[in-house]
Amino acid sequence: MIDARLYLLQRLTAIAMLPLIITHLVVMIYAINGGLSAEEILGRTQGSIGWAIFYGSFVLFAAIHGAIGFRTILYEWFVPNITVCSVASIALLVILSSLGLRAVYAVTWL
Amino acid sequence: MMKHRSHPLWKAFLLHRISGLALALFLPIHFVILGLALEGASALNTALAFSELPFVKAAEVGLILLLAIHLLGGIRILILELTQLSWDQKMLSRSAFGLSAIIATIFLWSAS
Numbered sequence: 001m002i003d004a005r006l007y008l009l010q011r012l013t014a015i016a017m018l019p020l021i022i023t024h025l026v027v028m029i030y031a032i033n034g035g036l037s038a039e040e041i042l043g044r045t046q047g048s049i050g051w052a053i054f055y056g057s058f059v060l061f062a063a064i065h066g067a068i069g070f071r072t073i074l075y076e077w078f079v080p081n082i083t084v085c086s087v088a089s090i091a092l093l094v095i096l097s098s099l100g101l102r103a104v105y106a107v108t109w110l
Numbered sequence: 111m112m113k114h115r116s117h118p119l120w121k122a123f124l125l126h127r128i129s130g131l132a133l134a135l136f137l138p139i140h141f142v143i144l145g146l147a148l149e150g151a152s153a154l155n156t157a158l159a160f161s162e163l164p165f166v167k168a169a170e171v172g173l174i175l176l177l178a179i180h181l182l183g184g185i186r187i188l189i190l191e192l193t194q195l196s197w198d199q200k201m202l203s204r205s206a207f208g209l210s211a212i213i214a215t216i217f218l219w220s221a222s
């Protein structure tokens with residue numbers, strides 16, 4: 001039952017991320033032109049509620065999606081103990097969401 | 111016994127897993143670097159200066175390639191699992207890889 005729910009959640013986060021990833025790719029290709037600078041990045045993102053919501057939701061979707069995928073790969077290829085794999089994937093979820101939200105706060109908060 | 115591993119869709123499956131794993135392992139580094147903005151723009155600029163090194167730039171292009179592969183490969187999986195469309199999956203997986211290479215090339219062109 002839990003596996004079916006995780007499967008569904010992974011697909012839902014994948015669909016939710018489609019426009020976010022495409023936008024991120026376009027912004028990166030645009031931003032890398034002429035080199036990257038903190039001023040350029042922060043000038044675009046600081047004080048922007050829109051970018052905070054965009055990147056904040058992106059981080060959470062990616063953390064959930066990545067943790068579920070990591071659990072599956074870990075179980076099928078490396079550790080045939082689902083409890084250990086679940087604990088490791090929760091650890092990855094916590095690491096990705098906390099570091100990610102900290103990064104969003106760092107670049108969007110004035 | 112290993113014959114299936116030469117199948118294009120097995121390669122697509124493997125590529126999707128490896129690209130996803132690599133992206134998940136890269137993200138903490140990405141977040142820590144962006145988090146340097148908390149210490150001010152100069153701290154972030156110091157880290158960004160490394161992105162001008164040729165091997166770092168090559169790694170960035172590699173990451174864009176992996177992201178595009180995971181995105182487009184993921185779209186193929188969603189089409190296969192969630193729709194009634196009976197498109198040629200081998201053609202879709204090859205197109206996904208080709209388009210990913212084009213996206214990474216555009217990024218490289220923009221970065222240089």
